[in-house]
Amino acid sequence: MGRIGKEVFGQVLSFIGFVGVAVTTGIPMWRVTTYIGANIVTGQIVWDGLWMNCVMQSTGQMQCKINDSVMRLATDLQAARALVIISIIFIFVGLIVTFIGGQCTSTLKSESSKSKVTILGGILLLIGALLVLIPVCWSAAFTISDFNNPLTIETQRREIGASIYIGWGSTALLLIGGIILCTSCPPQKMYGYPGYPQGAPMYPYPGQPMVQAGPYGRVYTPASRPYSGTVLHKL
Numbered sequence: 001m002g003r004i005g006k007e008v009f010g011q012v013l014s015f016i017g018f019v020g021v022a023v024t025t026g027i028p029m030w031r032v033t034t035y036i037g038a039n040i041v042t043g044q045i046v047w048d049g050l051w052m053n054c055v056m057q058s059t060g061q062m063q064c065k066i067n068d069s070v071m072r073l074a075t076d077l078q079a080a081r082a083l084v085i086i087s088i089i090f091i092f093v094g095l096i097v098t099f100i101g102g103q104c105t106s107t108l109k110s111e112s113s114k115s116k117v118t119i120l121g122g123i124l125l126l127i128g129a130l131l132v133l134i135p136v137c138w139s140a141a142f143t144i145s146d147f148n149n150p151l152t153i154e155t156q157r158r159e160i161g162a163s164i165y166i167g168w169g170s171t172a173l174l175l176i177g178g179i180i181l182c183t184s185c186p187p188q189k190m191y192g193y194p195g196y197p198q199g200a201p202m203y204p205y206p207g208q209p210m211v212q213a214g215p216y217g218r219v220y221t222p223a224s225r226p227y228s229g230t231v232l233h234k235l
Contacts, residue, residue: 004103006184007118011098014125014177018091020170021132025084028052028064029161030077031143047161050081076142080135087131091174094124098181122181129174136167 028049047054050073054064070078101108101117108114140160147157 003184006180007098007102010122010177010180010184011095011102012177013173013180014091014095014098017125017129017170017173017177018088018095020166020173021084021088021091021128024132024136024163024167024170025050025088027163027166028054029163030080030139031158032161033158048077048158049163050077050084074142076135076139080139083131083135087128090124090128090131094121094128094178097121097124118184119182122178122184125174125178125181129171129178132167132174133171136164136171140164 028047028051030050031048033046033048044058045056047056050067052064052066054062056062067073070081073081098118098121101114101121103114108117143158143160143164147159
């Protein structure tokens with residue numbers, strides 16, 4: 001796969017991961033509490049999220065309440081609010097940076113500048129993925145420990161919600177996309193004299209054949225590339 005194909009593939013994976021992180025942040029399904037009493041009519045489902053809590057009755061009626069106070073949330077959800085917002089900012093900036101440094105755009109003219117910008121965007125995506133992974137794993141561990149606590153009331157036992165699984169999947173996509181973007185454009189190995197203009201003849205020492213600097217600083221000799229011009233004589 002060429003460089004352009006790697007960049008496009010990494011950008012697509014990162015964009016899908018960005019959408020997944022946005023869904024994880026928005027939907028109120030970080031924790032799910034399912035309570036079914038002796039009578040099925042008394043059953044209800046409670047969803048806890050970062051921004052609101054929702055209750056669905058067995059009759060199909062659903063009510064949601066926005067969390068007005070952050071202090072009423074659990075510790076893991078309080079930290080998750082800040083981390084996912086910072087993560088979204090990092091991922092969004094990383095995507096913009098990778099598009100600027102992509103081979104398909106003409107924003108930057110220098111190949112070395114494009115490579116550096118693309119690698120920078122990949123690093124931002126990796127940081128954003130780690131910022132999502134921390135609150136998701138923390139919330140999952142807190143939910144599992146609280147569920148296994150014998151002192152917890154049966155009607156208040158909470159399970160891992162869909163947002164946690166979406167967050168794990170989004171983190172995996174962002175990590176893969178960021179790694180692909182960071183490795184899609186390795187720095188070119190330069191040959192010849194540093195800073196020597198390309199295409200200019202490089203005058204040898206006495207007794208050596210004339211060489212010429214080609215694209216990317218490669219050195220061509222008469223054995224590898226014939227040239228036309230004045231033959232240099234020994235000094």
